[in-house]
Amino acid sequence: MSRAYLKKATPATDTASASSADVPTIVRTVIDDIRRDGDEAVRRYSSKFDKWEPPSFKLSKEDIDRILATVPDQTIADIKEVQANVRKFAEAQRASLHDFEVETSPGVFLGQRNNPVQSVGAYVPGGRYPLLASAHMTVVTAKVAGVPHVVGCTPPIRGEIPAATVAALHLAGADEIFILGGVQAVAAMAVGTEAMRKVDFLAGPGNAFVAEAKRQLFGEVGIDLFAGPTEVLIVADDQADPFVVATDLLSQAEHGPDSPAVLITTSEEVGRKTMEYCDALLQTLSTADIARVSWGNLGEVVLAKDINDAYRIADEYAFEHVQILTENPREALDKMTNYGALFLGAMTCVSYGDKCIGTNHVLPTRGASRYTGGLWVGKYLRTVTYQEVRNPEESGKLGRLCGRAARAELFEGHARSGDLRAHDHLGDAHDWIKR
Incomplete structure (x- = not known):
């Protein structure tokens, strides 16, 4: 489905693709060496990668x-x-x-x-x-x-x-x-x-x-979790403050040059002013060397037809952090399902979740919120189960059911475990039972 973009991501050409392809091989080598050589290999790699070799x-x-x-x-x-x-x-x-x-x-x-x-x-x-x-x-x-x-x-x-x-x-x-x-x-x-x-x-x-x-x-x-780069997505209506939107987008863009920051808004004015504020804020942000790259390459501003369309688009992104800056932020709890964590209203921000509010910040990225939540207790x-049968008649009935169910799957050994209980507790006769 087509979308109206005020700003669209333009990822830089991946000049590190060759080295990136080596990551699995390098990792496998380190794991194999530590599996074989133990502490000796740990010390060797710590010295090599971190210049760190304490007693x-x-x-x-x-x-x-x-x-x-x-x-x-x-x-x-x-x-x-x-x-x-x-x-x-x-x-x-x-x-x-x-x-x-x-x-x-x-x-x-x-x-x-x-x-x-x-x-x-x-x-x-x-x-x-x-x-x-x-x-x-x-x-x-x-x-x-x-x-x-x-x-x-x-x-x-x-x-x-x-x-x-x-x-x-x-x-x-x-x-x-x-x-x-x-x-x-x-x-x-x-x-x-x-x-x-x-x-x-x-x-x-x-x-x-x-x-x-x-x-x-x-x-x-x-x-x-299999975690990737930090992601932030903001849903904003015409009541949102573009300065707040810009500040909160850049607060996550500073994580790394590969951290996407997306605004989905029902207001073209909010979208354009947010982009202006992002440019201005990057002039003084101490981490601008990182945030400028991620916002420049991976930042997006999407114009939605209405708030329901905005929530639908946000669910398609299925981002790690989703911030709701709208007149009625709690409606997102009913309208959205795909997110790692939801941050409702202008008095809340993703940085609270990252640093201090109490919910967990280890969250799914790269669309994984479609099938999992984040780290939690x-x-x-x-979660394990246990079973105990204390009633002889019920054990016998289960034995009969087990016998039939198992033989439908051609598991004769399973069936005989059931037969034995039916024999012992209900008196069923089975030719194979010869004590």
């Missing part, structure tokens, strides 16, 4: 105490406040999940339990930005789910230990903290080494190499 990658209690002492009191207080918000919401999510047992027939009991994963590896990126919030989102949520052991890994930044990130991991409840980054960190957590115990589940964002490592390791361990839980 021990794991921080001791004394190390952590010393590092925390260097973090400003206000930063510590802010970390605690944000984590309290994340914890409150995660606890509400956990409370919504109930174990239960139901008696489906006399003496036939079926039940469900939500058992936590036993060990989690939480990866907190460094690189351009030290993502403290990722420690809150991955570790606090895991601990609320009841995960007994959480390993936190974060890379050095320019050869230094990221003190605030360490504080965030520690205060979130990480049981072990390693200053280790990239594929070598993800692989070490997933396969286990002499110094690092193998985990059951990997969580947390990262660059293309980290994302590919999680993809290759999925199945051997669980993962939260339930990702760290395994």
